[in-house]
Amino acid sequence: VPLGLKKKNLRIVVTGGAGFVGSHLVDRLIARGDSVIVVDNFFTGRKENLMHHFGNPKFELIRHDVVEPILLEVDQIYHLACPASPVHYKFNPTNVVGTLNMLGLAKRVGARFLLTSTSEVYGDPLQHPQVETYWGNVNPIGVRSCYDEGKRTAETLAMDYHRSLGIEVRIARIFNTYGPRMCIDDGRVxxxxxxxxxxxxxxxxxxxxxxxxxxxxxxxLVEGLIRLMEGDHVGPFNLGNPGEFTMLELAEVVQEAIDPNAKIEFRPNTEDDPHKRKPDISKAKQLLGWEPTISLRKGLPLMVSDFRQRIFGTPKTLIGGGATA
Known part of the structure; x- marks a missing residue:
């Protein structure tokens, strides 16, 4: 059956669905006719990201923290709840407890469970680019490690539930992602x-x-997550764009998009900052038929117009419909 043309409309829960990635995923699921329940504690998610669905009978928003169990009748669980930025994740126990609760829900109602893990499980990689079979190089007691280790543990739990209880799980390892609705001051580059x-x-x-x-x-990324959920492979799958940029090159692309005269200021590096990150996506290409199509130079202006509107309140003059891209 072609992607998106399924026999029945599904009931899908998206944890973290008011967040940056989650809200874009919700847009796609609603657009194809599924019923979507968003579970979000608004720790980093924003109601504004979902307001255009209010009043749609197929959309439901529940304010709830997944560290507390919740019972819902659903077919699929996209478990995105977890702040993915250095500013936020140090405060938050979601990865382990939240994942355990959502796996428990999957077990009770027989739902398929997709875990959004992260390229951070590779730590500061000694292998370049990173393939899914690489075990990683993580400092268990560093300032970032509650995030790295939390996601590694979440993957372990998902695989244990899959192997011992037969739960259908899918694991995505997400690399840096950008676009409209990102948190403006979240510390991501x-x-x-x-x-x-x-x-x-x-x-x-x-x-x-x-x-x-x-x-x-x-x-x-959203296309990759949907293909992974709908496909027959557990994973893990790297979902990222193999186009590699140094921080200085990224700064140049931002200058091109916003202000050629923007200044750059150098500061001492943060602890445990990985030197290189680049996904090997051969597995996703081969088994999911997925690869990214939007280059940084094409995608960044869409994000810039969204940020410009949110920072200054000016209309999206740069590119029409940037926020729905």
Whole structure:
């Protein structure tokens, strides 16, 4: 059956569905006719990201923290609840307890469970680019490790539930993602650079700016998550854009999109900041038929117009419909 043309409309819960990635996923699921229940504690999620669905009988929003169990009758669970930014995740026990609760729900109602894990499970990788079979190089007691280890534990739990209880699970390892609706001041590099350049502040580059990341546009990621959920493979699957940029190159792309004269300011590097990150996506290409289609230079202006509107309240003049991309 082709993707999106399923026999029956599904009931789907999206934890963290008011967040950046979650709300874009909800848009896609609603657009194809499914009933969607969003469970979000609004820790980093925003109601504004979902307001356009209010009044739709197929959409429901529940304010709830997944560290407390919840009982819902659903067919699929997209478990996205977990702040993915350094500013937020240090405060939050969601990864382990929340994952356990949602796996318990999957077990009770026989739902398929998709875990959004992260490229952080690879730590500061000694292998480049990273394939799914790489075990990673993580410092268990570093400042970032509650996030890395939380996600590693979440993957372990998902696989244990799958192997011992027969729960259908899917694991996505998400690499850096950007786009409209990102938190503006969340400490992630793309949102930092864009917000700083728009506010005419210098862009903060930590260290020498030679560390690399790869950036995928949010609609590419959503397509990958849906293909993974609908497909027959447990994973884990790397979902990311293999286009690799140094922090200085990223700053240049932001200058092109916003202000060629934007200044760059160097600061000492943060602890345990990985030197290189680049996904090997051969597995997703082969088994899910997925690869990203939107380059950084194409996607960034869509995000810039959204940020410009949210920071200054000006209309999206740059590119029409940026927020729905």
């Amino acid at each position: 793309v949102s930092n650079f864009v917000a700083q350049a728009l506010r005419k502040e210098p862009m903060t580059v930590y260290g020498d700016g030679k560390q690399t990341r790869s950036f995928q546009y949010v609609s590419d």
